Amino acid sequence: MIRVVLVDDHELFRAGVRNELAGLVEIVGEAGSVAEAAPVVRELDPDVVLLDVHLPDGGGEGVIAAVAQERPGVKFLALSVSDAAEDVIGVIRAGARGYVTKTISRDELADAIRRVADGDAVFSPRLAGFVLDAFRTGEPLAADAELETLTPREREVLQLIARGYLYKEIAARLHLSVKTIEAHVSSVLRKLQLSTRHELTRWAQERRLV
Amino acid sequence: MTQIPVLAFERSDDPVVAGVCGGIAQSLRVDATLVRLVFALLALAGGAGILLYLALWAWSSGRRPVLAIVILVVATMALLGALGVPGTTVLGAGLVVGGVFLLARRGASLRPGGGSFFIPGIALTMAGAVVMLDHIGKSRAVVAPGALAGALLLLMVPWVWQLARERGERIRLAERAAIAARIHDSVLQTLALVQRDADDPPRVRALARRQERELRRWLYGSGFGTATTFADALAEAVAEVEEAHLARVELATSGDAELDEPLTQLVLAAREAIVNAAKHARSDEISVYAEVEPRRVDVFVRDRGAGFDRSTVGSDRRGLADSIERRMRDAGGSATITSAPGAGTEVELSLPREEEP
Numbered sequence: 001m002i003r004v005v006l007v008d009d010h011e012l013f014r015a016g017v018r019n020e021l022a023g024l025v026e027i028v029g030e031a032g033s034v035a036e037a038a039p040v041v042r043e044l045d046p047d048v049v050l051l052d053v054h055l056p057d058g059g060g061e062g063v064i065a066a067v068a069q070e071r072p073g074v075k076f077l078a079l080s081v082s083d084a085a086e087d088v089i090g091v092i093r094a095g096a097r098g099y100v101t102k103t104i105s106r107d108e109l110a111d112a113i114r115r116v117a118d119g120d121a122v123f124s125p126r127l128a129g130f131v132l133d134a135f136r137t138g139e140p141l142a143a144d145a146e147l148e149t150l151t152p153r154e155r156e157v158l159q160l161i162a163r164g165y166l167y168k169e170i171a172a173r174l175h176l177s178v179k180t181i182e183a184h185v186s187s188v189l190r191k192l193q194l195s196t197r198h199e200l201t202r203w204a205q206e207r208r209l210v
Numbered sequence: 211m212t213q214i215p216v217l218a219f220e221r222s223d224d225p226v227v228a229g230v231c232g233g234i235a236q237s238l239r240v241d242a243t244l245v246r247l248v249f250a251l252l253a254l255a256g257g258a259g260i261l262l263y264l265a266l267w268a269w270s271s272g273r274r275p276v277l278a279i280v281i282l283v284v285a286t287m288a289l290l291g292a293l294g295v296p297g298t299t300v301l302g303a304g305l306v307v308g309g310v311f312l313l314a315r316r317g318a319s320l321r322p323g324g325g326s327f328f329i330p331g332i333a334l335t336m337a338g339a340v341v342m343l344d345h346i347g348k349s350r351a352v353v354a355p356g357a358l359a360g361a362l363l364l365l366m367v368p369w370v371w372q373l374a375r376e377r378g379e380r381i382r383l384a385e386r387a388a389i390a391a392r393i394h395d396s397v398l399q400t401l402a403l404v405q406r407d408a409d410d411p412p413r414v415r416a417l418a419r420r421q422e423r424e425l426r427r428w429l430y431g432s433g434f435g436t437a438t439t440f441a442d443a444l445a446e447a448v449a450e451v452e453e454a455h456l457a458r459v460e461l462a463t464s465g466d467a468e469l470d471e472p473l474t475q476l477v478l479a480a481r482e483a484i485v486n487a488a489k490h491a492r493s494d495e496i497s498v499y500a501e502v503e504p505r506r507v508d509v510f511v512r513d514r515g516a517g518f519d520r521s522t523v524g525s526d527r528r529g530l531a532d533s534i535e536r537r538m539r540d541a542g543g544s545a546t547i548t549s550a551p552g553a554g555t556e557v558e559l560s561l562p563r564e565e566e567p
Binding site for chain 2: 081101103124125126128129130132133136159162163164165
């Protein structure tokens with residue numbers, strides 16, 4: 001079973017998630033802050049860390065920054081109620097492989113954890129909207145055009161995710177395989193993390209100042 | 211009393227005299243001999259080094275800060291004297307410093323009973339000013355106005371400072387009151403509703419969701435009330451439908467624009483489409499995606515519900531034709547509805563727009 005560490009500053013929410021995921025994944029550890037999370041993740045070396053975007057002492061980015069180097073095998077999935085695009089984009093740029101909202105259903109969450117553990121990217125409709133928005137505005141800083149823009153196909157895939165289509169529905173609609181759709185989403189994730197676009201950089205900087 | 215970092219030293223356990231030099235050396239991470247050398251050199255400057263040593267000793271023993279400050283002042287005067295600054299000037303400056311210190315610590319209040327050392331402080335300061343100016347000043351004409359100005363300054367500065375502080379306090383209190391009122395109107399009301407409807411999970415979920423949106427829009431967004439941009443207006447419409455029809459709507463947006471008349475019509479058409487999905491599709495989740503491009507705005511409303519065949523919808527049901535299709539046509543846009551029984555429905559609303567300069 002997939003081993004998961006849960007990082008959220010709300011005890012009640014952690015209890016709820018633990019209950020919901022019982023039997024689907026194994027919750028091996030929990031933490032309520034960046035300071036608590038880093039040693040827990042280092043020691044338990046889980047498959048996936050479910051990570052709240054907002055933590056009292058630095059946010060999800062802080063956890064990723066603290067442990068990603070030593071535990072490169074650990075995948076991070078951001079889980080949040082936050083509507084603020086820059087917060088979500090900040091965590092993704094720090095290295096999270098996906099973002100889902102806390103209103104997600106039990107089965108969808110378990111599925112998202114499985115996909116992240118397999119190395120796929122998990123984009124909720126909301127994240128897809130944020131990403132389209134981020135790549136639409138702001139000037140590229142570097143001349144690396146490949147990294148700075150989405151291909152028409154990637155845009156199309158993201159738009160369909162934002163419209164609420166599942167990967168297999170997108171695949172059917174675009175006459176592509178699900179694997180190809182996953183490859184497009186992973187490519188978008190990579191661009192998101194490596195891009196120097198003005199807007200993304202500004203967001204990241206603002207986050208770091210908080 | 212706050213301590214200056216350098217002064218936060220512990221006297222050395224292995225003292226030569228009283229352990230002051232060793233302690234400072236340890237706190238500054240330098241060799242004790244160097245510190246001792248500095249003190250020895252300063253001792254040649256009118257005995258300032260010895261006085262400084264005494265002051266630091268009094269300070270580090272913890273219970274004699276006033277004594278330490280007095281010795282420190284004397285040490286400074288000795289040092290200035292050794293540097294060739296005339297003795298009267300030094301004495302005057304010392305008196306002024308002492309007076310200001312006294313005022314700042316004990317006398318800086320115009321409230322009754324506020325400052326027990328107010329008059330001695332003023333007297334000391336003025337005496338210092340007189341001594342100093344008497345020596346420096348070429349003419350005595352400077353002394354009286356100067357002393358008066360100094361006295362006025364000393365009276366005014368704490369008073370202005372206090373006024374500013376009180377004003378800041380008032381602003382903070384007003385902010386607190388506004389926050390309390392807002393939380394009462396929203397969060398507390400919702401919690402009351404949640405308690406009343408505790409046995410109706412969908413209703414509780416919808417209440418919690420709407421409250422969450424409202425609170426978040428207030429915290430991070432453009433505030434409560436009438437939306438002024440397209441994305442905010444759409445978010446409001448979504449929240450209303452969620453509450454009224456107990457549906458779960460996932461809203462994603464890319465881009466935004468000022469809300470004008472055609473965009474208002476687009477929001478209303480989208481709202482109707484969401485209501486339709488909530489009422490008829492019996493879908494557990496509705497997805498809404500809006501994309502604002504320079505030349506067009508698209509809104510997609512999708513559900514995974516029952517779906518329908520257009521030909522079976524009664525002609526008396528005007529929602530689709532009037533509220534969505536005609537509204538879009540009148541606004542200069544179009545509506546496309548894709549649906550089949552069992553396969554869900556997607557309503558696509560498209561509105562061309564002028565590129566803004």
